[in-house]
Amino acid sequence: xxxxxKNDLIGKMAKxxxxxxxxxxxxxxxxxxxxxxxxxxxxxxxxxxxxxxxKGMLQQFPSFKLRQMSRSLLLPKAVKAWHIHFxxxxxxxIPPQDHMLLGLWDLRKNSPTKEVQMxxxxxxxxxxxxxxxxxVAHGILNLSDKTGTIIYFTNQQFDPQKPDEQRIPWDxxxxxxxxxxxx
Numbered sequence: 001x002x003x004x005x006k007n008d009l010i011g012k013m014a015k016x017x018x019x020x021x022x023x024x025x026x027x028x029x030x031x032x033x034x035x036x037x038x039x040x041x042x043x044x045x046x047x048x049x050x051x052x053x054x055k056g057m058l059q060q061f062p063s064f065k066l067r068q069m070s071r072s073l074l075l076p077k078a079v080k081a082w083h084i085h086f087x088x089x090x091x092x093x094i095p096p097q098d099h100m101l102l103g104l105w106d107l108r109k110n111s112p113t114k115e116v117q118m119x120x121x122x123x124x125x126x127x128x129x130x131x132x133x134x135x136v137a138h139g140i141l142n143l144s145d146k147t148g149t150i151i152y153f154t155n156q157q158f159d160p161q162k163p164d165e166q167r168i169p170w171d172x173x174x175x176x177x178x179x180x181x182x183x
Contacts, residue, residue, distance in 0.1 A: 034128035096126055102138065
């Protein structure tokens with residue numbers, strides 16, 4: 001059996017062929033991703049999202065002092081981007097039945113990963129927590145055709161008189177950032 005090469009294909013298609021890159025993508029300094037274990041039984045599923053120690057500190061993130069837990073709904077195909085905090089850290093959780101794309105962008109001038117961007121698929125059958133340090137811009141795209149849920153934990157309480165939520169235009173990293181990869 002002969003092995004084929006690009007040269008054995010129609011010329012115009014041979015020029016369009018590429019190889020998908022499977023190597024790890026750059027990680028932003030300080031971002032932590034923890035996959036959660038989901039337990040399935042005959043009667044449904046169970047998963048622990050957050051566990052606190054005796055002092056009320058998160059066991060998954062021991063230096064994170066939980067001050068507020070919030071929920072946001074995101075309409076189908078909607079983008080909620082970019083925003084950044086100067087005082088607050090976030091931990092994001094998307095339920096496994098939803099399907100979203102979390103965007104992260106390191107805007108910290110003195111960070112070893114300044115300007116690095118990350119895209120993390122959230123939900124899509126998998127449960128994970130993502131810790132977002134202050135100074136890392138973040139936003140999200142609902143990839144699904146149904147409304148999705150964002151649950152996030154913060155180490156600061158929201159103050160509508162002095163909000164620590166600075167906005168950046170949704171397309172500041174380029175409108176293509178929010179386009180799902182097409183292969």
